[in-house]
Amino acid sequence: MKSFERYSVLECELIERVHRIGELYGNSPELKEACREAYALYRSGKISTECYGKIYSEAFDNYLGLTI
Numbered sequence: 001m002k003s004f005e006r007y008s009v010l011e012c013e014l015i016e017r018v019h020r021i022g023e024l025y026g027n028s029p030e031l032k033e034a035c036r037e038a039y040a041l042y043r044s045g046k047i048s049t050e051c052y053g054k055i056y057s058e059a060f061d062n063y064l065g066l067t068i
Contacts (some may be wrong), residue, residue, distance in 0.1 A: 011051040014038050018055050027059075035059050 007015065018027045018038070035055065042052040 007048070007051055010041070013048050014041070014047065015051065015054055015058065017057050022058060022061070031059055 001049075014037075018034050019033065021028070021034055025031060038047065038052055039053045041047045042049070
């Protein structure tokens with residue numbers, strides 16, 4: 001849990017949501033929508049670059065896990 005100390009509550013919720021969607025559905029429309037939502041929050045300044053990078057990386061890992 002120490003890695004989450006640097007993120008806000010909103011950021012932790014987004015990271016966990018993308019992680020759960022990826023586990024349940026893999027690369028799916030739900031995962032793409034969650035990533036779009038995270039991008040919009042990033043562009044509006046509500047989440048950090050580091051958080052958005054973690055979310056994007058998690059989604060990409062789910063995509064690779066499904067296609068390999």
